[in-house]
Amino acid sequence: MSSSHHAWLGDYEISSTTCSGLTFARHSHDECVIGVNLIGEEKVWLDRRTFEAGPGSITLYNPGQIQGGGAAQGAPWHFVSLYAGADRLASDLGLAHLEFDRALYFAPALAAQLAQAAKGALNVDPLVRELNEEALVLLLGDVVRLSGVRLPGGASAGTGMVARAQELLAAQLHQSVALGALGDALGLSKFHVLRTFQKETGLSPRQWAMQLRTRRAKGLLRSGLNAADVAHDLGFADQSHLNRHFRAAYGMTPGRYQSAIGSKTTPLPRHQTGPITG
Template identity: 30%
Template sequence: MGARPDITAWRPRVEGIKEVFHARFADHAYPMHTHDAWTLLIVDEGMVRYDLDRQEHGAPSSVVTLLPPHVPHNGDAATPGGFRKRVLYLNTGEIDAELVGRAVDSPVLRDPWLRRRVHQLHRTLEHPGDELEAQSRLALVSDRLARHLRDEPDTPQVSDRRTAHALRELLDASFVEGLTLRDAAERLHAHHTHLVRAFSREFGMAPHQYVTGRRVDLARRLLLGGMPAPEVATSAGFYDQSHLSRHFRRVVGTSPGRYARTASAAY
């Protein structure tokens, strides 16, 4: 009997991603099958061998693999110890259907920037409450994938200051209840990828970083006013107290509880 696989799967609250799948297989071999989604794969340990459209390919840990929807493929370990992988199943609308043929011909993408950004996206998806960050990261990843398939250079774009400032106004008005990137794009009549790029170039931070900063600032005021940390978390727009604590420590350098106690000690 082979080693028991280690599998985690979930559906995030992020438009554009149908499923997240993390797995460690010692000896599992996938038969020929298809998906009704784009399969975005990175391998963390070992190497995967697979056939796609009657062509054999390999997925080592240094590359990003993109398998198109409805195209049969299989897969098994190409290394004795098996493999560990992370997969995102993206909605078919996330990448133009006209690029399916390009993905069949070139499913292996050797791009360290893209590999790092896909890894960061997975890390973000592991934390409920960071959906805006995940949306921002997904927008840049999807744009990079499409550029690869079209063989377009990743040339710098001119910043749209008006769009960036309009987005900041929307974020200021809704940072507690939250605003999805897609909703912002509809309101501003701009592509969501353009919003991320324009905002980042204008203000030196991504939209999700700006929202997190606004929420932490509000949390600080509420804590100093005597509100209990669990209530502060929901009042400032965080998913729960753990979500508040993680971001509060990152920004302020201490826990919400210790920060609140400093106010008590001052009187």
Template identity: 35%
Template structure:
């Protein structure tokens, strides 16, 4: 008997146990994620099917029972690797959460953890991540008048979360170093990022951006793309999408968010948002708005 095909559907949600983080439970078949990045660590566990993605200069396949971690700020894609598609659960864990946990494990401040590009094939870790995600999802919902529903057990859920993330760090974390990219000029890249982020509604030419760091337009574009794996305009659009999440959660109208974040119109915003998050902004907002 043939396996049923997965649908394109996603449920985004939050938990007070992961301040500033996001979670998603989703399945995809037709949807393909365009190159994008996240400000948080993406920690997925593939439950069924398989996902194919480009990441850190390579192409990878994550099958059921694997944990394909994506580091903050790293550009990646996503699409099905088999006919049925894939189903997964994903934690988007803030950098400060992971940094604090890493320091707690070592009993001393540590550099931010960095995870290898290769898909993590660790069945025990996958089971821990999936269990933590399910327990937190079971707590999701404020319909009972509080941060957790009456049947939830925050103690068990938070314990499972710390267990899963600490296991990930202890077994698989590396030290992040710029030695991976010896030809990159971090100060100039940082200045360009700062200018791109200063006013997302400001029209900005490549020549203006390049002049700010004392380079030609050609060299500025090449440097920035080498450092981020994304040209400046695409990186800026990704930042716009990241900055759109907070006002969407606060219930601001989609059209107003689009304008405030520098998109030319709502349809332009919606197109980019769906390519990154797998759902249009209105649907994302419905699951992440006030009281969620």
């Protein structure tokens, strides 16, 4: 018995497969393929040579490489795969070119993190998927480093870049700003933006925008706007989404907060903001 789940996360294709005794004929892909083996022993045939990848292994394939193999008949196997165009992956990481020089690494901790993020990308909640995209971008940087590729620096411009990113996020607080769009506006790679932002603030851009959105929600609730309108105006998916984040930040729901401060809901004018610009 086998099961397989697939999804697109931005420009990446993700799959998670649980099976028994599955084998693949020799084939190739147009994309870079990163495989994470969680359970079982995979026997890999790659460009006329064979090797084994056990639990905790990460396998890396360049576009066009001939590969094949699988698990022995009846043997349990659980693996996660990520497919990314070489140019797209290089661009996301701030590289002019990307090519893996080794096909196998044993890195159990990184493999577990990759698998967790990839599985999170299969979640039905779009916000969960977006957060896992951020996690994957950073983890893919770690994978590329394993292959001996040095990623671009840029820490010296960190503070100024983060301040500009925060301005852009605050200007569009009513909607979720994709990491790629933020990078394009700043003229930087996804990886550079995400790594530098987290280093400076301790949060990803999306997490920082959410805490600002939640903080502003508190002010609007205090002034009397009802929770449903606050959720709409600040770009929460719905009122339950606002409730979840507000309670996590402040220990109570918006309704209880308004009751505690004696607020009376009154209609307030809505606001609008313009599109993200560079």
